Amino acid sequence: MMEFDTVIHSGTIVTADGQFSGDIGISQGRIAAVAEKLSGGETRIDAGGRLVLPGGIEAHAHIAQESSAGVMTADDYLSGSISAAFGGNSSFIPFAAQQRGQSIDDVIATYDARGARSVLDYSYHLIVSDPTEEVLHDQLPRAFARGITSFKVFMTYDLMNLGDGGMLDILEVARHHGAITMVHAENNDMVKWMNRRLADKGLSAPKYHAISRPQLAEEEAINRAIQLAKLVDAPLFIVHVSTAGGAEIVRREKFNGAKLFAETCPQYLALTRDDLDRAGMEGAKYICSPPLRGADTQDALWKHVAMGTFESVSSDHAPYRADDTGKFLNGRDVAYPAIANGMPGIAARLPYLFSEGVVKGRITPEQFVALSSTNAAKTFGCSTKGRIAPGMDADIAIWNPQVTRTVVQADQHDNMDYTPFEGMELTGVPEVVMNRGATIVSHGTLMAQEGQGRFFARAAVDLRGKAGFTAPEFDPAQNFGTQLR
Numbered sequence: 001m002m003e004f005d006t007v008i009h010s011g012t013i014v015t016a017d018g019q020f021s022g023d024i025g026i027s028q029g030r031i032a033a034v035a036e037k038l039s040g041g042e043t044r045i046d047a048g049g050r051l052v053l054p055g056g057i058e059a060h061a062h063i064a065q066e067s068s069a070g071v072m073t074a075d076d077y078l079s080g081s082i083s084a085a086f087g088g089n090s091s092f093i094p095f096a097a098q099q100r101g102q103s104i105d106d107v108i109a110t111y112d113a114r115g116a117r118s119v120l121d122y123s124y125h126l127i128v129s130d131p132t133e134e135v136l137h138d139q140l141p142r143a144f145a146r147g148i149t150s151f152k153v154f155m156t157y158d159l160m161n162l163g164d165g166g167m168l169d170i171l172e173v174a175r176h177h178g179a180i181t182m183v184h185a186e187n188n189d190m191v192k193w194m195n196r197r198l199a200d201k202g203l204s205a206p207k208y209h210a211i212s213r214p215q216l217a218e219e220e221a222i223n224r225a226i227q228l229a230k231l232v233d234a235p236l237f238i239v240h241v242s243t244a245g246g247a248e249i250v251r252r253e254k255f256n257g258a259k260l261f262a263e264t265c266p267q268y269l270a271l272t273r274d275d276l277d278r279a280g281m282e283g284a285k286y287i288c289s290p291p292l293r294g295a296d297t298q299d300a301l302w303k304h305v306a307m308g309t310f311e312s313v314s315s316d317h318a319p320y321r322a323d324d325t326g327k328f329l330n331g332r333d334v335a336y337p338a339i340a341n342g343m344p345g346i347a348a349r350l351p352y353l354f355s356e357g358v359v360k361g362r363i364t365p366e367q368f369v370a371l372s373s374t375n376a377a378k379t380f381g382c383s384t385k386g387r388i389a390p391g392m393d394a395d396i397a398i399w400n401p402q403v404t405r406t407v408v409q410a411d412q413h414d415n416m417d418y419t420p421f422e423g424m425e426l427t428g429v430p431e432v433v434m435n436r437g438a439t440i441v442s443h444g445t446l447m448a449q450e451g452q453g454r455f456f457a458r459a460a461v462d463l464r465g466k467a468g469f470t471a472p473e474f475d476p477a478q479n480f481g482t483q484l485r
C-alpha cells in the first residue's frame, strides 16, 4: 500500500476539463495519487462539501519593486506572498524590473535576495527597459538558462518605452529562446498629448486620469504590438486588457493564428471610471494604468472572459498606500500625473472571480481553474504546477463555495491601507491553501514560515495549438528566395 503524508478526501476535485468526487494522496510535497478512495495518510483532511482546486498562480503582481519613478511597493515578498496565500494562491510570478543602465544579472541577484522571504513558490518575469546589445545577446540568454522565460516591455512611460524597433529586437530574441514577451500596450504619444490638453485647461483632479489615457490609445497599441510580434512570429502576451476594442482585436488575431495570449484584471470587471470621481483625493486610490473604464466595458470584458479571449484573470497587484510613501509621495494636493499608479488586489482576485464568475453563472468552475491557474502554468512554463494530477506539485486550494463574506481591508493581509474592493459581498472562500503539500493557510490562520517558498525554474512557453504567422517577406517562396531568419 502506498504511504501518504496527507490525504485530502471526500471533496469535489475540479480541473480545467472536468470535476469528479475523489481523494488526493500527497507524498513528499507532490501529488502521488488521485483516486475514488484513498486510505492512509498521516494527516487526513476532510473536504466534504468543498471544491478541491489547483492553487492559484498569480501571474501579474508588483512585489518589492520600484516603479520607474522610484516609488517602492508597500508589499515585499513576505507580505505579498502571505496576502496571495490568503487569496487562494499557491505560487506567484512577480516582476523583476531592470532600471536603465542596470545589468540583468544584477536585477536577478537583487530579486533573489528579495524573493527569499516568500511563503509561496515564486519566479519572475523580467521587465526590460534597457535592451543593449549585451542585454539582448548575453544577459537575457543567461536568464533563460536559469528558467526565467518571460519578460515584459512597455509601449508607454518615457522611462520605459522601448519604441517599435526595440520591441522587435526583444521579440526576436525571445522567440529564439522559447520565451514569451509581455507587453503593456498604450500609445505613449496619445497619452502625453491628452495630458498636455488637460493641463492647458487646468484639469488636474484624479478623475482626469481616466480621460488622459484614451481607450483608443490601448486599442492602437494592442494592435501594433500584435503586428510587431507577427512580423517575427514571436509569442506575445498582452497584459491587463481594459477595453472592449482591445479584447476584440485579441480575439480576432488569435483566430488568425497569432501566437497570442492575454489577460484582464478584476478591477476592469468590478470598478468603473466613476470610482475616480470619489470625494476629495479618494479617487487617487483608483488610479491605475490603463485606467478604469465605463460599465459597458465591464459587460464586454465579462463576455470575453466567458468565451475564452483571455488565458488568465490576474490581479496586477501594485500596492501603493494612500499616504506619503505611495500614492502621495509627491504631496497630497498634486495633479493626477504626480500620483502613483496602481492598486492592490492579490488577495481579492480569486474570491472576486469565483463569486462574480462561478457563483453568478458567468463561467464554470472548470473555467475558473483555467483562468486562475492552469492556463498561467501553460503560458509561463510552470511545468509542475497548475494541475491536479500525479507527479505535480501538491499546490492545492480547498474552497468552501457556500460562505459569503464582505471584503474588508484587514482580511487582505497585505501592507496596504485600503482595498478598492472594500464592502463587496463575495461568496466562496479558500479555506485551506497548500504549497508543495505544506498547509500555508488554514481557515483564516497563517501556517507558513517566512522563506519556505522556493524559486522555480520555468520551461519554454507552450505553443501547442498556435499555428503562428509567416509574414510574406519572411517566406522564401515569396521574397525572392531570401533567408532572413
Ligand SMILES: [Zn+2]
Residues within 6 Å of the ligand: 060, 061, 062, 316, 317, 318
Ligand atoms: Zn502591472
